[in-house]
Amino acid sequence: METVYVICVGVLTFCGVFLCLRGRTFSVVVGLTMLSYAVNLFLFSSGRLSLDGAAILGMAESYADPLPQALTLTAIVIGFAMIAFVVILAIRARADLGNDYVDGTDPPDADKLVKPNGDKV
Amino acid sequence: MTVHLPILPILIPMLGGLLMLLPPFAGAKRYLHRRVAALVLMLAQLACSIILMQMVVENGAIMYAVGDWQPPYGIILYADKLSVMLVALGSLLGLGITLYSFGGSDREGKYFHPLVQFQLLGIYGAFLTNDLFNLFVFFEVLLIASYTLLIHGGGKHKTAANVHYVILNLIGSSLFLFALGTLYGVTGTLNIADMALRIPELSQSQALIAQAGGSLMLIVFGLKSAMLPLHFWLPQTYAAASAPVAALFAIMTKVGVYCIFRVYTVVFGEQAGELADMIVPWVWPLAIATVVFGTIGALASPNLRTLAGNLVIVSVGTLLIAFALRTPEASAAAFLYLIHSTLVTAALFLIADMIAQQRGRAIDYFVVARKIKQQALLGVLFIVVAMAAAGLPPFSGFLGKLVILQSATDSDHRIWVWSVILIPSLFTIIALSRAGTTLFWRNTPSHDAAESAGVSRWQIGGAVLLLMASPTLALFGAHVIEYTNAAAAQLHDIQYLLEVMNLDGDSK
Numbered sequence: 001m002e003t004v005y006v007i008c009v010g011v012l013t014f015c016g017v018f019l020c021l022r023g024r025t026f027s028v029v030v031g032l033t034m035l036s037y038a039v040n041l042f043l044f045s046s047g048r049l050s051l052d053g054a055a056i057l058g059m060a061e062s063y064a065d066p067l068p069q070a071l072t073l074t075a076i077v078i079g080f081a082m083i084a085f086v087v088i089l090a091i092r093a094r095a096d097l098g099n100d101y102v103d104g105t106d107p108p109d110a111d112k113l114v115k116p117n118g119d120k121v
Numbered sequence: 122m123t124v125h126l127p128i129l130p131i132l133i134p135m136l137g138g139l140l141m142l143l144p145p146f147a148g149a150k151r152y153l154h155r156r157v158a159a160l161v162l163m164l165a166q167l168a169c170s171i172i173l174m175q176m177v178v179e180n181g182a183i184m185y186a187v188g189d190w191q192p193p194y195g196i197i198l199y200a201d202k203l204s205v206m207l208v209a210l211g212s213l214l215g216l217g218i219t220l221y222s223f224g225g226s227d228r229e230g231k232y233f234h235p236l237v238q239f240q241l242l243g244i245y246g247a248f249l250t251n252d253l254f255n256l257f258v259f260f261e262v263l264l265i266a267s268y269t270l271l272i273h274g275g276g277k278h279k280t281a282a283n284v285h286y287v288i289l290n291l292i293g294s295s296l297f298l299f300a301l302g303t304l305y306g307v308t309g310t311l312n313i314a315d316m317a318l319r320i321p322e323l324s325q326s327q328a329l330i331a332q333a334g335g336s337l338m339l340i341v342f343g344l345k346s347a348m349l350p351l352h353f354w355l356p357q358t359y360a361a362a363s364a365p366v367a368a369l370f371a372i373m374t375k376v377g378v379y380c381i382f383r384v385y386t387v388v389f390g391e392q393a394g395e396l397a398d399m400i401v402p403w404v405w406p407l408a409i410a411t412v413v414f415g416t417i418g419a420l421a422s423p424n425l426r427t428l429a430g431n432l433v434i435v436s437v438g439t440l441l442i443a444f445a446l447r448t449p450e451a452s453a454a455a456f457l458y459l460i461h462s463t464l465v466t467a468a469l470f471l472i473a474d475m476i477a478q479q480r481g482r483a484i485d486y487f488v489v490a491r492k493i494k495q496q497a498l499l500g501v502l503f504i505v506v507a508m509a510a511a512g513l514p515p516f517s518g519f520l521g522k523l524v525i526l527q528s529a530t531d532s533d534h535r536i537w538v539w540s541v542i543l544i545p546s547l548f549t550i551i552a553l554s555r556a557g558t559t560l561f562w563r564n565t566p567s568h569d570a571a572e573s574a575g576v577s578r579w580q581i582g583g584a585v586l587l588l589m590a591s592p593t594l595a596l597f598g599a600h601v602i603e604y605t606n607a608a609a610a611q612l613h614d615i616q617y618l619l620e621v622m623n624l625d626g627d628s629k
Contacts, residue, residue, distance in 0.1 A: 046302040096280040104281040
């Protein structure tokens with residue numbers, strides 16, 4: 001279980017970091033989302049992974065650490081709000097700046113880019 | 122009632138900010154109601170923080186357990202001399218910028234005053250909390266308020282700057298959570314005092330993991346405080362923000378510096394066994410580089426607000442140098458310099474905005490433009506703020522730098538500290554005097570300045586309130602130094618913290 005968990009967190013973090021380094025706001029937003037998923041999983045595991053552990057006293061033989069669960073819940077809520085904000089901001093930036101690059105300017109080789117319908121920009 | 126005093130600086134802006142969203146205050150036309158409410162709230166916060174400060178001075182540090190869950194389990198607020206001093210500083214700054222915004226910048230959007238209150242809520246919370254996860258939550262509160270404040274009023278520059286600022290800080294928040302998870306995984310606690318107890322007892326392999334967590338946290342605090350190489354966002358962001366917002370942001374970098382002082386003195390301080398002072402070898406060169414690059418940036422700035430932003434970086438570097446000396450005396454000097462630099466850079470942003478209002482399309486760029494209308498008034502304000510920022514006597518910048526220089530007693534450090542503080546000071550003077558001569562003396566001969574409106578009294582009032590702090594600090598220097606010395610001694614005395622928290626090193 002630990003190995004699968006570690007690989008999941010690692011791959012998510014890798015994808016998140018990679019996408020955050022991209023030039024367009026859409027991929028950066030997706031990257032931030034992935035990073036926050038990775039963080040949530042990571043926080044959850046900080047109380048050690050256990051099967052069939054109850055979080056409430058007196059309910060079972062074995063117990064799971066309830067604190068990371070609370071932390072993860074808080075982190076999910078905050079992360080969700082932040083992602084919502086950054087999505088709106090990205091749309092606003094697209095409208096204000098006229099393109100969806102993080103820098104706000106077209107890259108120097110923008111004329112080589114191809115539009116989705118196949119025309120040159 | 123007095124038992125609950127430590128949580129009042131958090132509750133007042135929270136409830137006040139929420140109330141300002143409700144009908145008697147909401148709406149574009151009811152801005153006068155909002156102004157009165159904002160003024161009352163700011164005065165209440167200032168009064169509350171001063172009473173809290175008095176209590177802390179008389180009775181020692183106060184531990185407040187939210188919901189009465191005792192440490193190490195509950196969420197703990199901890200008001201010691203350092204944190205109440207910073208809360209008072211924040212409320213004074215908030216009052217100054219609220220007054221300034223009455224001049225008209227609060228009407229650019231409907232939610233200026235509520236957002237300022239939420240921002241202050243996050244700032245006070247970050248200063249008062251003694252729980253790392255709670256610190257994260259308050260960071261997010263102050264960040265989301267700052268995201269919206271930065272874009273307040275709208276405009277292309279603000280949007281572009283905001284995109285960078287938001288993305289960087291979201292990545293920073295993710296790193297913060299990774300660091301928290303790592304530290305919780307090895308120590309099993311999030312209470313700063315409790316963590317200080319457990320760090321020295323870690324086995325060698327656990328200590329390595331804790332070191333990774335602690336170093337990740339330095340990246341987060343470095344990003345918040347604009348430590349090199351994480352400072353690139355700052356000049357652009359501060360130059361894009363509207364003046365009162367930029368002035369309020371002057372304390373945000375100091376939140377990062379405060380967290381570095383708190384976490385790396387208490388948790389990874391000299392008592393932390395293998396991990397004692399683990400980040401100091403990193404902070405030394407970075408702090409020096411921060412000062413140097415901030416100074417170069419100040420010399421290269423094309424306008425006054427970017428110059429002010431670069432001076433913020435210089436002040437952060439100076440504070441980090443004082444941190445790297447790791448003595449209570451140096452910390453005390455840093456706290457004095459922190460009060461000074463926060464208020465003076467905030468005043469500089471406000472004065473830059475007033476100058477920009479009267480120069481037409483040239484705004485605050487260093488180019489030949491028409492004459493400023495209220496040249497005498499703004500000129501006097503500018504020279505006072507420039508002298509204070511550059512560290513010339515008789516203002517507080519001189520005093521702040523002097524005590525930092527004096528605190529560097531070790532001869533190896535002394536060469537570095539003295540040269541890194543004094544030489545950039547000279548260049549700051551050059552940059553500021555060049556700015557002043559261009560802004561005030563190089564005018565186009567043909568135009569007279571009659572057409573631009575004078576600055577409002579609220580704006581002058583707000584800027585003067587912040588600016589007056591500088592001579593006041595210098596005048597009552599002995600008392601302030603006495604206070605910061607006591608605050609630094611309290612910060613470095615981990616045993617005292619554990620006693621206040623009722624945590625005992627042996628009973629585990």
